[in-house]
Amino acid sequence: MTAIKPLVLVDGSSYLYRAFHALPPLNNSKGQPTGAIKGVINMLRRLKKDYPGSPIAVVFDAKGKTFRDDMYPQYKAQRPPMPDDLRSQIQPINDIVDAMGLPRLVIEGVEADDVIGTLAAQAGKERPVLVSTGDKDMAQLVNEHVTLVNTMTDTVMDIAGVNEKFGIPPELIIDFLALMGDKVDNIPGVAGVGEKTALALLQALGGLDDIYKNLDKVPDLPIRGAKGIAKKLADSHEQAVLSYTLATIKCDVALDVSVADLLPTEPDNARLLSLFTELEFKSWIDELSRADRAESLAQDAPSAQDGGVASGIEGAALPFSGEADYQLILSQAQFDEWLKKLQAAPLFAFDTETTSLNYMEARVVGVSFAVQAGQAAYLPFGHDYLDAPDQLDEAAVLAALKPILEDANKRKLGQNLKYDANVLANHGITLRGIAEDTMLQSYVLDSVGSRHDMDSLALKYLDHTTIHFEDIAGKGAKQITFNQIALEQAGPYAAEDADITLRLHQAMSPQLEASSTLMSVYRDIELPLVPVLSRIERNGALVSRDLLKVQSHELGLKMQALESEAYELAGGEFNLASPKQLGEILFERLQIPVIKKTPKGAPSTAEEVLVELAHDYPLPKVILEHRGMAKLKSTYTDKLPLLIAPATGRIHTSYHQAVAATGRLSSSDPNLQNIPIRSAEGRRIRQAFIAPADHVIMAADYSQIELRIMAHLSGDRGLIDAFAAGEDIHKATAAEVFGVALDQVSDDQRRNAKAINFGLIYGMSAFGLARQLHIGRKEAQEYIDLYFERYPGVLRYMDETRMLASEKGYVETLFGRRLYLPEINASNGMRRQAAERTAINAPMQGSAADIIKRAMISVDRYLSDSGVDAKMIMQVHDELVLEVAPAALDTVKKDVVALMMAAADLSVPLEVGVGVGANWDEAH
Template identity: 75%
Template sequence: MAALPLVLVDGSSYLYRAFHALPALTTSSGQPTGAIKGVISMIKRLHKDYPDSPIAVVFDAKGKTFRDELFEDYKAHRPPMPDELRSQVQPIHDIIDAMGLPRLVIDGVEADDVIGTLAAQAEKDRPVIVSTGDKDMAQLVNSHVTLVNTMTDTVMDEAGVKDKFGIPPELIIDFLALMGDKVDNIPGVPGVGEKTALALLQGIGSIKDIYANLDKVAELEVRGAKSLGKKLEAAKEQAELSYQLATIKCDVDLELDLAALQPGEQDSERLLTLYKELEFKTWVDELNRGGSGESNEADADSPAEVEANYQVVTEQADFDAWMKKLRSAELFAFDTETTSLNYMQARVVGVSFAVEPGEAAYVPFGHDYLDAPGQLSEDAVLGALKPLLEDPNVAKLGQNLKYDANVLANHDIALRGIAEDTMLESYVLDSTASRHDMDSLALKYLGHSTIHYEDIAGKGAKQLTFNQIALDQAGPYAAEDADITLRLHRELSPKLAQHDSLVSVYREIELPLVPVLSRIERNGALVSRDMLAKQSQELAVKIDELEKKAHELAGGPFNLSSPKQLGEILFTKLEIPVIKKTPKGAPSTAEEVLVELANDYPLPKVILDYRSLAKLKSTYTDKLPELIDPNTGRIHTSYHQAVAATGRLSSSDPNLQNIPIRTPEGRRIRKAFIAEKGYKIVAADYSQIELRIMAHLSGDEGLIKAFERGEDIHRATAAEVFGVAKEDVSDEQRRNAKAINFGLIYGMSAFGLGRQLHIGRNEAQSYIDLYFERYPGVLRYMDDTRKLAADKGYVETLFGRRLHLPEINARNGQRRQAAERTAINAPMQGSAADIIKRAMITVDAFLQKSKLDALLIMQVHDELVLEVKEDQVDELKAELVKLMSGAADLAVPLEVDVGVGDSWDEAH
């Protein structure tokens, strides 16, 4: 009987990878737990995959290693471990110890060296599995040692190393030594990158062979081959040093033998305490049910125990059987595989669905690679699915179904019956979680590492589109998407159901918004290519003039886009005082620094103007024409529901939310957004909505009365704070009052207000004190909100959306205060987001039912933008005011400003 493999886990590799890959989870007390969840999930996965094998987890020790003695700058550029990760290291160690697993930390060497040594000892008697995400470990692979990456679900043996790197394992050290490693600061040979290193190793052999045959280097088919030999000769010592640094030490003197790597007894009581402290409810339940940290085999509720049974459907009878299942299902998971991420251009090449966990199918019809097997026809599959997909009474589940709705529209299918969306379920449950994509959610809620697209399609310029991927790889990937979506829904839905207010946000705001956004995206906005081209030309002239002016002020030419050169000009040559430094100690040339310096020095002002115009040109006037769809002649942005923590929508390609409007040049970009001939642009905008929400939430009588009387709120505030009659308020006093009004709802301090108004901190504080004297309800609201947030760990919008505040009880004062500022502002921003979303839903419903020739074409901040037939403008305006002002019932009226014009700028 073959010996069971020894499993060696590269704990340090997984620690960083889990930290960066997973959502930023925290407990209610503010303890970060994302990396803990990720690392322990991966160890649990290994336990499941190798149930009877000994498993040891190895971590890097603190302090220097022998490599630091070889090369003083080894890993010198690595930033210190982030505090959020540092605080998770000890809990990980504690859990591993409580699981009864050997945990190794050896001084003077790295985890790689300990793993290499143990692998070399063990491979004589048994196979070795090294679980890591570190490419350097590929040098250890041989007929007895295999690498496993549980994050990407990949296994790498000798053939796998050659497939991935183009060279066998025995040349990996040479590969790393030649091209160097920026992360570890291994120098390598200057001028030798990945392609050149591969050419040398494949064409000549090892580093030793290369230096013995430098005359052959010039014959290689590689860029700069003629001069490469001299570069190698000049860097011989550097290459030899790099080889030493890259070599994993396999003869570390360890004070333990392989017998010590047998697992000890699990301390279930200690594990239970740790899981409860870290709020890992699923793992607590597992322990309580089975007395084990692992999912009990008899535990039918554990998602980790679902066995996958995936089918690639290429026969009509099998497809008919699945259609029967879909028709009889209460809910089915559905997903499309397409040729592109551009929803206007994408074509569907296959569809997948699942009805029960672990049971899923992929039906391909558009895979057209050479020797692709026979598939059902597109007409047959989509023709049969169309009535089902368009039936509003047939419930569908998906992950980001808005995308699927858009691409199905390219095939003349209108997706209806969107009943559930796991991306939105996750987002509504906790919008502060950094990722709501399926891969992250599967790992977080199911402990499952999904097949990643890059695993089957490759990366970069050579990445395949889905129609080019072989069915034996495409099938499991696509079917898994549907299966995992269904399983995720079964995990997320009960969690959501525990909170009626969250169910309401999900069912009444987010889900109904999906088809609305899909329509807006596909409607698109008409943009004048000629106007943008003209503006680009004019901006280029202004940018050139600013560059010349900057050179004059600097006393000579320099690269305005280089922070280093700019810093030398400002702080060395011109001897301007240094206000702030970068983390590395260099004088900062960040925007906020230049803004402050621009008050006293001309060059920083010119640099700011240059940067502003250069960004306008590159981001908008040059870029927008490239985004015009060749078929529609319009720009089609993508709206994202599950990004901003407050509930606000964001957009990309282009980002409509960030088009600058504070400068004439920025506003001019909106002039290029035009109406079709015979139509007008109508822009409807909520007036001072967040201040109105503040009045409602605080119940402050002074604010409420000012809004009820329809007063200019900033003028009214100025009159109160500065003690003058409203008619005597100066423009400067009104500006200051506006800064106070908005500053306080964003949690601005006296210091921040002073900087904005260019006054002293004490004077700014006196303004704030006067404000709170006149509006005591606002102060009371702020104090109560801080306390409530600290107690609950979250705040809520008017409609029940929760905004979690993981740092609200942080020990670090700065982080806690930042969380308190968010606690005050988030209910206002979040309520404003909910109101505009509710307005979009009602306006869209009106447009769908009415006979008006009008389209919703954009949503930006608190504004809806429509394109309407000229003779129907008045009717639409009246309806917009009624619908938008009725989107919420506040203690003060919601005011809607409506503008009309031939362009967005005119209408705004």
């Protein structure tokens, strides 16, 4: 007897929000947000594939109030309004669901949960029901006929699953929610009862009614503060009962449709093709086109009766189906076969699996390869869990691979190959022949279009959900390292990494090749930088643990003094790190005016608010000083000693090429870009970066590079002449704007001119300039008008840039790097103006980023070829930091300056300042 197919009820509203927040912020070329659309539809496609033949219905929340709002007006009252970028994706989702032939339900006056609960109750009497959702509240529906499935996390939850996840059976889930409340839905619950307490009460006494019948037993329970909890329960009885009602999914909604009506219709492929084309879902378009061609061929092909044989399309690209030939290499014969494939391949994908994300500590436990799409292998040699199968010898494997990996003529492809290069170096292998990197291909194609990790790219370009690391290794404190993962799971995961990398390269390469300028950015800047950054990272920087310890102690003393000062100003002690307590002190006790509120309506104590208030009130100024000291202490003086690698005695930051939208490098562990240089405490941290014995620190820094790029891009004669004459540009600007002789410019005038120069680069308005200079808005606008009167080329450049950005949807650097601007034509004025400011600034920031990267490549080549006793140890903002032997200092200084100045050919000279010292601070 054939088993009855389950009814699948999809919580569309749950997935809508989860897809929007969990997936990359994808946009098509028109700037239309598409990430939530892709996430929701991908999930529906997955359900159709996983449950073939099952009826699937999609349920969404209706607009307007529900019966719960009538019962409790504060229900969901604090939820922020739906973001515009999400709202605009709802109609396309509805259209696609309808075109897929899936029943779509939107019932007024109730929530999607209630519709699903009602249908599940009706259908469960006759057939199994699967509720597809990410909402924990739905666990109350689970019974012997109803199961939850979450396609985003690949988890299925039956009765046993609810017990395992929550520690209680499904029938107590409502009681659980009633006790602890729900901040998202604004269900009040019992004040002071959290998740752990609610669970303990339910496990000890039963449901809500049982708890209230046995309140006298609560004080004796092994719960922290049990006596107080008993009182809280008694005081909140009405709230608890209300919360129970609000949390209960209604399973008897009067519906115009029945389970029998939830039958799919044939998909409207023509409509789907039109929608996918409009939204630019390329792979889904290709899939529909292939299906149409296959159907056409099947209809046109001679039948078997005619003696003919139907044939496929020769040479057609295969869609990614998830069915691939993945091998686990455990024998020498298999390895020998793959060595031949790698030797013969013009390009192969390569990936390492390791014991750690820390590239200085990580050991390789296996490697994966792919030489053509759909064919990949994982070769493990370091999995050491109990009863792990025999694997090939690590030393023998690496010895066999070393000639291939170190051969510059053997072209390798990877995803973030800099990491693989670093960990291979731990095994004495220097990775050469880095020919392609999919992370960098994605970044150059569109730095803001999505995240550039493999999981996001696979979804974007291949419509494929990869096996996530957490799926096989677990999460949080229970996560295991790769060497502990069973080969049955590790093999497909690792082989998929190599296969997907190759497929991504095949998908993105044609797009890069279509633009010679983008290809140049990729080939001439980003790819050559990979080994350069790897060397700088592994060189590391020497820091003084003792000096940092002293600095931490001194910062702690200063923070204590500031705390005492804050208590005195506030009239009592409070938690300086608590926004709530700080808000009460500032705006209630001290009656300081509120100048900004949080989205929830509370007075804001954000940094920009405190900066504004600090001009007129002493306490905000003290709070800011304390915050600054606390950040320095926790981020640098306390943390840097912990980051010193035992093997080298140095800190080794990680540089990220594919993070900042403009092309700038960022760094982490530690973040070198954020060490403040304007405060004495920040400069002292730089003093802890020291030169080793018999060497000095040399810092070479581009001077005012973005202003020089502005002069070049705008072609403004006044700016070009000022730079050509070697004048102090801020003094020159002050002389022009304020109409005084160069030698008569005051310090205040120079300071104001500097604010104007840099403010305009970042698109600052008169309002912003007025706030920065503490002057009236009218006076600030007069300064800006005078500036543009003296430098008309700058104004022309800004106007032309806004216009071009609006037409193209992107701006470019001097070297052709693009920054797409999805909001440049937004109907929302604030968002459009923010995009316009970015359009003006990005070519300057991006060009500066390109120039410093080109300089790094040249300097690295020079250091390698010349053999001088010097090495690059850091790149921060517009600065290169080197360790140099004193005997080589004059030569290195002269040559590095020449190379940095030659990194771009501008209409104004590039100026490089060089400092030398025993530590990084002295070198300025």
